[in-house]
Amino acid sequence: MKKIHIIGLGLLGGSFGLAARRKFPELKITGSDISEQNQKDALTIGIITEVKETPDQDTDIVILATPADTLGDLLLKTLDQIGQETLVIDLGSTKSKLCLQVSSHPKRAHFLACHPIAGTEYSGPKAAFADLLDRKVMILCELEKTDLHLKEKAFNLFDALNLKLRFMDPEEHDRHLAFVSHLSHISSFMLGKTVLQKMADDKNIFDMAGSGFASTVRLAKSSPAMWTPILTENKDNILAALDGFIANLSEIRAKVAENDSAAIHSDLTEINKIRDILDLGK
Amino acid sequence: MKKIHIIGLGLLGGSFGLAARRKFPELKITGSDISEQNQKDALTIGIITEVKETPDQDTDIVILATPADTLGDLLLKTLDQIGQETLVIDLGSTKSKLCLQVSSHPKRAHFLACHPIAGTEYSGPKAAFADLLDRKVMILCELEKTDLHLKEKAFNLFDALNLKLRFMDPEEHDRHLAFVSHLSHISSFMLGKTVLQKMADDKNIFDMAGSGFASTVRLAKSSPAMWTPILTENKDNILAALDGFIANLSEIRAKVAENDSAAIHSDLTEINKIRDILDLGK
Numbered sequence: 001m002k003k004i005h006i007i008g009l010g011l012l013g014g015s016f017g018l019a020a021r022r023k024f025p026e027l028k029i030t031g032s033d034i035s036e037q038n039q040k041d042a043l044t045i046g047i048i049t050e051v052k053e054t055p056d057q058d059t060d061i062v063i064l065a066t067p068a069d070t071l072g073d074l075l076l077k078t079l080d081q082i083g084q085e086t087l088v089i090d091l092g093s094t095k096s097k098l099c100l101q102v103s104s105h106p107k108r109a110h111f112l113a114c115h116p117i118a119g120t121e122y123s124g125p126k127a128a129f130a131d132l133l134d135r136k137v138m139i140l141c142e143l144e145k146t147d148l149h150l151k152e153k154a155f156n157l158f159d160a161l162n163l164k165l166r167f168m169d170p171e172e173h174d175r176h177l178a179f180v181s182h183l184s185h186i187s188s189f190m191l192g193k194t195v196l197q198k199m200a201d202d203k204n205i206f207d208m209a210g211s212g213f214a215s216t217v218r219l220a221k222s223s224p225a226m227w228t229p230i231l232t233e234n235k236d237n238i239l240a241a242l243d244g245f246i247a248n249l250s251e252i253r254a255k256v257a258e259n260d261s262a263a264i265h266s267d268l269t270e271i272n273k274i275r276d277i278l279d280l281g282k
Numbered sequence: 283m284k285k286i287h288i289i290g291l292g293l294l295g296g297s298f299g300l301a302a303r304r305k306f307p308e309l310k311i312t313g314s315d316i317s318e319q320n321q322k323d324a325l326t327i328g329i330i331t332e333v334k335e336t337p338d339q340d341t342d343i344v345i346l347a348t349p350a351d352t353l354g355d356l357l358l359k360t361l362d363q364i365g366q367e368t369l370v371i372d373l374g375s376t377k378s379k380l381c382l383q384v385s386s387h388p389k390r391a392h393f394l395a396c397h398p399i400a401g402t403e404y405s406g407p408k409a410a411f412a413d414l415l416d417r418k419v420m421i422l423c424e425l426e427k428t429d430l431h432l433k434e435k436a437f438n439l440f441d442a443l444n445l446k447l448r449f450m451d452p453e454e455h456d457r458h459l460a461f462v463s464h465l466s467h468i469s470s471f472m473l474g475k476t477v478l479q480k481m482a483d484d485k486n487i488f489d490m491a492g493s494g495f496a497s498t499v500r501l502a503k504s505s506p507a508m509w510t511p512i513l514t515e516n517k518d519n520i521l522a523a524l525d526g527f528i529a530n531l532s533e534i535r536a537k538v539a540e541n542d543s544a545a546i547h548s549d550l551t552e553i554n555k556i557r558d559i560l561d562l563g564k
Contacts, residue, residue: 069543117490117491117492118492119492119493119494120493121494136492137489137490137492139490166486166489166490168486173490176486176487176490177490179476179477179480179487180477180487180488180490180491180492180495181490181491181492181494181495183473183476183477184473184494184495184497184498184499185494186531186534187469187473187498187531188494188498189534189549189550189553190527190530190531190534191465191466191469191527192553192556193530193549193552193553194461194465194523194526194527194530195461195462195465195556196552196553196555196556196559197526197530198461198523198526199559204458205458205461205462206462206559206560207419207448208399208419208421208448208455208458208459208462208463209399209462209463209560210399210400210401210418210419210462210463211401211402212401212403212463212466212467212470212500212501213462213463213466214560215466215497215498215500215501216466216469216470216497216498216500216501217466217556217560218494218497218498218560219494219497219498220553220554220556220557221554221556221557221560222550224546224547224550224551224554225547227550228543228546228547228550229543231534231538231546232538232541232543232546235538235539235541238538239535239538239539241476241480242531242534242535242538243535244476244479244480245472245473245476245531246528246531246532246535248472248475248476248479249468249469249472249524249527249528249531250528252468252471252472252513252524253521253524253525253528256513256514256517256520256521256524257517257521259514259517261351261510261511261514264506264510264513264514265506265507265510267471267475268471268504268506268509268510269506270475270478271471271474271475271478271502272502272503272506273478274474274477274478274499274502274503275502275503277478277481277488278488278491278496278499278500278503
């Protein structure tokens with residue numbers, strides 16, 4: 001591993017760069033970002049050593065870390081530019097559309113579809129940190145469509161970064177992520193909206209907010225530039241997840257309206273099972 | 283301050299006891315719990331020094347820390363039992379019904395309605411810890427109805443525990459808390475339910491859950507015994523909060539269905555303002 005190129009120098013692309021450099025101090029990292037300021041910051045912070053629009057022909061891995069709706073065109077363009085020994089990976093939160101879009105490209109075997117389950121509510125190169133990816137899950141899709149030799153380069157990098165690999169097809173990925181990630185973000189945003197609307201009447205309301213509120217609404221700080229495309233790219237699964245969530249909220253609303261304590265208690269007790277499942281992941 | 287009595291030796295009552303003893307090592311703390319096991323644990327942990335059903339006549343402060351729907355009857359009974367120099371406080375999450383219920387009791391002036399904004403998703407005496415209340419907000423309602431001399435005892439204790447006092451009427455309290463606490467818990471429970479339902483088909487779904495999911499669903503581990511009564515005690519405000527939340531979810535659902543990226547982006551950007559407000563509280 002001698003050279004990588006990162007397009008999109010935000011939280012995720014930046015953290016990838018910092019983590020890769022820590023493991024491979026000699027690594028040359030070039031890259032670019034649509035924002036001039038992000039490029040400057042990425043140089044200052046040491047995410048990249050040189051701003052470059054197009055990856056060199058001898059680049060080992062090109063990492064695409066831009067918003068979900070820009071990845072398709074960028075991937076096709078990048079595959080057209082790269083050398084014979086270059087692998088392209090993306091870090092997008094949605095996979096089905098992207099995998100479909102690239103399926104008939106003559107260099108399809110140069111691409112590996114990736115999604116690291118890592119992030120914070122902050123964005124931009126200044127939010128990046130080398131430990132963000134440490135021991136996180138990395139989902140890989142359509143592994144069989146990537147060239148065996150090129151795949152090795154990705155595995156070497158992922159191993160060095162302590163990523164835990166999981167494999168699934170793009171549709172399964174998008175269906176699952178709608179529930180365990182995208183829905184959480186929408187819920188958090190809408191919770192924030194509901195309270196902001198209430199605050200229009202009651203200025204002091206936040207004084208009473210405890211750690212529980214802060215925890216459920218934290219994701220409402222997330223970047224609209226990142227999350228707007230995720231919602232539309234994974235539309236069908238997100239609509240299904242939202243429908244389930246709204247139905248459950250309407251059901252508990254009805255139970256509260258009817259003072260049906262027994263039904264509420266039994267519902268909450270059943271949901272408490274999530275405790276074991278969440279703790280399993282630790 | 284020589285003697286306090288705690289009824290309900292769970293997370294909150296237990297943490298009050300531990301914090302009070304840390305500040306006043308000579309303090310005698312008696313108490314009781316509906317659960318024998320909790321009483322034993324509270325003795326072992328050192329929350330109380332003696333199990334006692336009824337507070338001694340020379341008790342300075344009786345702390346009621348049982349579920350919201352049990353506080354009314356317990357408060358009336360306790361006021362009937364106490365000595366002339368005893369103050370009774372409650373730590374309940376809802377205030378309107380309780381204040382109304384106690385309003386015509388001959389010993390109304392012996393009561394101070396309190397709500398500390400502190401908690402975790404765990405419950406029982408073993409979950410209690412002395413720092414839980416440190417520098418947290420303590421809301422006091424109908425302060426003018428409590429005897430001046432008895433109030434001093436509470437202020438001394440609250441000062442020693444570093445509680446930050448806020449004053450408001452019971453209706454305002456319940457209206458605000460529905461939005462900044464109760465709604466967060468319901469949202470978290472229903473998010474957990476939605477994902478558990480999905481998991482019935484897809485066993486591996488939690489493998490893909492990141493820190494964002496864990497953060498929004500953490501409160502779904504909370505105690506049904508505590509939360510069921512809160513939902514019914516604060517019914518009207520909770521229905522209003524839920525209606526606002528469901529309406530916002532339905533609106534964003536419509537925007538996703540229409541691929542209206544501009545509207546979604548502008549919505550999320552507006553909600554990002556919660557960033558400044560949340561950070562203000564730090």
